[in-house]
Amino acid sequence: MGNERKKIGIMGGTFDPIHMGHLILGEKTYEQLGLDKVWFMPAGNPPHKRNRKGRATDEQRVDMVRLAIESNPHFELSLMEMNEEGYTYTYRTLENLKEQNPDTDYYFIIGADSLYSFETWMEPFRICQACTLVVAVRNHTPLPDLVQEMERLTQKYQGHFIRLDTMNIDVSSQLLREWTASGKSLRYYVPDEVIAYMKEHDIYLGGE
Numbered sequence: 001m002g003n004e005r006k007k008i009g010i011m012g013g014t015f016d017p018i019h020m021g022h023l024i025l026g027e028k029t030y031e032q033l034g035l036d037k038v039w040f041m042p043a044g045n046p047p048h049k050r051n052r053k054g055r056a057t058d059e060q061r062v063d064m065v066r067l068a069i070e071s072n073p074h075f076e077l078s079l080m081e082m083n084e085e086g087y088t089y090t091y092r093t094l095e096n097l098k099e100q101n102p103d104t105d106y107y108f109i110i111g112a113d114s115l116y117s118f119e120t121w122m123e124p125f126r127i128c129q130a131c132t133l134v135v136a137v138r139n140h141t142p143l144p145d146l147v148q149e150m151e152r153l154t155q156k157y158q159g160h161f162i163r164l165d166t167m168n169i170d171v172s173s174q175l176l177r178e179w180t181a182s183g184k185s186l187r188y189y190v191p192d193e194v195i196a197y198m199k200e201h202d203i204y205l206g207g208e
Helices: 020-033 058-069 090-100 112-116 124-130 143-157 173-181 192-200
Strands: 006-013 037-042 075-077 104-111 132-136 161-164
Touching (some): 006 020, 020 037, 020 058, 020 104, 020 132, 020 161, 037 058, 058 075, 090 104, 104 112, 112 132, 112 143, 124 143
Parallel strands (some): 006 037, 006 104
């Protein structure tokens, strides 16, 4: 029993703000794959989201994630990418984790939109060697197309892609920022603790 490998899910993202869709994906991945933990890992300075005007600060994004997950015993906050200098890259994060924890298998959770842009990521082959990719279905993505793309990427990068068997709340952080700026309610889309924090700190009220 002492040699049993650990299984950690990683939910990366800017979480600007974190919402129920993120939390549901984390919980369903934990259930479906029998994970030990799911780490929520806010990106410090992602190269594909360089213009962050009108967004939450790094500290605020971390605080919102902490508030959203603190009641779930198998969710944890990872600040690994927040402490990086320069741009953060997924392949580098995963390779560092594997080197530090050779007894652990990592499952990186992405949405269908990220699957279709996966080849534009830095070092997709190295990402595939460092983790299993868990793909969440988006409501607007036909399932046969998704499966075909997963098979194509598996062959091209010798990777392992798993489809997450769960409904998906098709909501984006961008939409929630727009709702906040226009005074619309985020109730049931964002945890109450996070909504209260956003109001207290006047986050997103200026729009994009």
